Every structure is written in C-alpha cells, then in structure tokens.
Amino acid sequence: MHQLVDALDARSSRLLMMNAQANEVQESFVVNHDERYMQQYTDYYVNKCPWRPELALKAKGLLYTTFFDFSCKQKEFRKTEFYNDWAKPQDIEHGICGTVLQDPKKTVQLLVQRNRDAGHFTHLETNAVNRLVPHIQNAIRLTEKADIIQAAQKGAAELADRYSLPFALIDEQMKVCFITPIMERKVTKSLGLTLASGRLAANDANENARLNRLLRESILTASSSGNSAGGVVSINADRSVGLRMQVMPFPVEVDNLLTVTKGVFAVVFLTSSSLKFSLSREQLSMLYNLTERESQLATLLCEGLSLEQIAEHQGVKASTLRKQLKSIYAKTDTHRQGELIVTLLNSFAANRY
Numbered sequence: 115m116h117q118l119v120d121a122l123d124a125r126s127s128r129l130l131m132m133n134a135q136a137n138e139v140q141e142s143f144v145v146n147h148d149e150r151y152m153q154q155y156t157d158y159y160v161n162k163c164p165w166r167p168e169l170a171l172k173a174k175g176l177l178y179t180t181f182f183d184f185s186c187k188q189k190e191f192r193k194t195e196f197y198n199d200w201a202k203p204q205d206i207e208h209g210i211c212g213t214v215l216q217d218p219k220k221t222v223q224l225l226v227q228r229n230r231d232a233g234h235f236t237h238l239e240t241n242a243v244n245r246l247v248p249h250i251q252n253a254i255r256l257t258e259k260a261d262i263i264q265a266a267q268k269g270a271a272e273l274a275d276r277y278s279l280p281f282a283l284i285d286e287q288m289k290v291c292f293i294t295p296i297m298e299r300k301v302t303k304s305l306g307l308t309l310a311s312g313r314l315a316a317n318d319a320n321e322n323a324r325l326n327r328l329l330r331e332s333i334l335t336a337s338s339s340g341n342s343a344g345g346v347v348s349i350n351a352d353r354s355v356g357l358r359m360q361v362m363p364f365p366v367e368v369d370n371l372l373t374v375t376k377g378v379f380a381v382v383f384l385t386s387s388s389l390k391f392s393l394s395r396e397q398l399s400m401l402y403n404l405t406e407r408e409s410q411l412a413t414l415l416c417e418g419l420s421l422e423q424i425a426e427h428q429g430v431k432a433s434t435l436r437k438q439l440k441s442i443y444a445k446t447d448t449h450r451q452g453e454l455i456v457t458l459l460n461s462f463a464a465n466r467y
Contacts, residue, residue: 136221162196177212181234205229262377266366284380306349328361332380335363397463
C-alpha cells in the first residue's frame with residue numbers, strides 16, 4: 115500500500131475490512147491518514163461517500179476511477195457533505211476504489227486517493243493497478259492460510275506441552291505443514307520413519323498403510339466428513355527405541371481478514387512405546403457431569419475405537435451411541451470427535467504412564 119501511494123503520486127490509501135453489506139468498517143489498514151479522520155470515516159462518513167451505493171453494483175476484483183466510472187461527477191462531488199466535511203479538510207479530491215474480495219460474511223475494499231494538484235486517475239493508471247489486484251488477493255489468502263497454520267500450531271503445542279511430546283501437523287494434502295525440531299531430528303535418526311517430499315512415512319509397508327489410513331480418516335473427521343478418533347502406529351523397526359505415533363483429527367477455526375476460516379489438519383504426536391495415555395472415568399464424570407455410559411464411550415473413543423467398533427463390542431446400536439455422543443458434545447462444549455478428543459486429553463482427567 116505504501117508502494118501504491120508512491121508509484122501513483124497519491125496522497126493516501128486504505129484497505130478496509132467490512133461487513134457483507136460493505137456499510138460498516140470492522141478493521142482497516144491505512145497509509146497517510148490521520149487517526150482522528152479515519153475514526154470519523156469509520157463512525158460516520160463511510161456511508162456518506164457518494165460513490166459507495168454505486169460501488170456495490172460494480173464487478174468485484176476491479177478498481178474504478180471516481181472521475182470517470184461513477185455517475186456522481188466532480189462538480190456534484192464538491193457539494194456533498196462527505197467532500198466538504200471530511201475529504202476537503204484532508205486535501206482529498208480524487209480516487210480509485212473497488213471491492214478486492216467478498217464472501218457471505220465480509221468485504222475487502224481498496225481505496226487510493228489523490229489531492230487536487232495531482233489530478234484525477236486515468237483509465238491507464240487504473241488498469242495498471244488492476245493488474246496488481248490478483249496479487250493483493252493472493253496476499254490476503256496467504257495471510258489467512260498462515261493464520262490458520264499458526265493457530266493450529268499453537269493449539270497442538272498446548273496439547274503437546276502437557277505431555278512434553280514432539281509433533282507434526284499434517285494438512286489436507288497429507289503433507290507436513292509444521293514439525294517441531296525435536297520430532298524432525300527423531301524422524302531423521304529413526305530406522306523406521308522418513309520425511310521426504312513433505313510427507314511423513316513409515317518404512318514398513320503395513321505400518322505406512324495404517325499411518326496413511328489414520329491420517330486420511332483424521333483429516334476427514336477434522337473437516338466434519340468423518341467420525342474417526344485417530345489411532346496409534348507402532349514403529350516395529352525401532353524396537354530398541356520404541357517409537358509410537360499417536361494420530362488424531364485437529365480442526366481449527368480462525369476469524370481472519372475475510373471470515374471465520376476452518377483449518378483441517380491431523381496432528382501426529384511422537385511417543386515411546388512405553389508411554390501410554392489414559393482417561394479417568396471418575397474424573398470425566400466429575401469434570402463434565404457425564405454418566406457412567408457416557409464416560410465409558412468417551413474413553414473408548416479416545417483410545418482410537420470407532421462408534422461402530424464400540425457398538426459391535428457392546429452389542430448395541432450405533433444410533434444409541436450417537437445419542438450418547440450428542441449428549442457428551444453438549445456437556446463438553448464440543449462439536450466433533452476430533453475436538454472432543456483434544457479437549458478430553460487436555461483435561462485434568464487425562465494421565466500418562
């Protein structure tokens with residue numbers, strides 16, 4: 115935005131994060147705008163701009179010059195409240211503006227302004243800026259993706275810290291998008307694991323098939339399309355070291371530039387085969403007011419069993435267990451199995467031994 119101002123001999127610029135109707139500024143990034151005037155714009159003058167109603171009808175992903183592309187011409191513009199009480203005191207006379215991105219919840223708009231001496235923006239200049247819009251869109255999307263990965267990394271680290279475990283985050287393409295240095299070193303030195311082309315793999319074919327299956331199921335669960343709790347892969351080639359991978363779904367939500375974006379991940383914790391997790395059913399009941407059957411179901415899910423496996427083992431219908439699971443979600447303030455497991459393993463009911 116600073117470079118746009120310099121290259122276009124502009125006075126100022128602002129990138130506005132707005133609501134879906136584009137009549138309320140929720141957040142802004144500004145260059146050369148006095149804080150007091152920007153607050154006035156946010157509170158009141160944004161909806162006094164004579165170009166705004168027409169801008170809502172124009173094609174998205176493009177900027178338009180206020181001098182040529184709007185029905186309110188410069189002579190009428192100088193008679194408006196917006197100009198006389200807000201723009202003129204700041205020596206703002208001309209502009210280019212447009213909706214860069216929009217989704218059902220939020221709108222992102224870019225505006226660049228000039229003073230009277232600099233003159234209006236030409237179509238040639240506006241078209242030149244429009245060639246940059248896809249790069250601006252990509253920058254916003256990359257920022258959103260980085261925010262999601264950072265949130266997932268933080269959430270997984272909080273869970274890992276409880277058990278002092280190294281971990282890796284696996285994205286929807288089954289690739290490692292983050293790995294702790296300790297886990298990377300352990301994988302590198304391991305006889306049974308590899309990290310190549312961004313993918314975590316077990317050298318043994320059967321172990322690798324199980325790892326890939328657990329990752330796929332966990333990613334589906336994180337995207338609300340599955341009901342797997344994950345599971346464990348033991349690395350038999352490393353019996354002397356005793357490595358074991360704990361795989362689980364790891365959904366993340368972040369309220370970022372455009373909207374609440376959901377991140378879909380699986381998390382892989384690396385443990386020794388001697389380290390095991392357990393949940394105290396008594397403590398689960400005390401913490402979340404679960405019934406005996408609900409505590410039993412929650413515990414079995416955290417051990418990696420599916421609803422179908424539990425139903426078969428207990429001789430009950432899966433639909434009965436789904437009703438119990440719905441009650442567990444309500445009592446633990448969770449909505450998916452992956453979220454439930456992370457919550458329970460991070461609670462005071464969890465122990466390791």
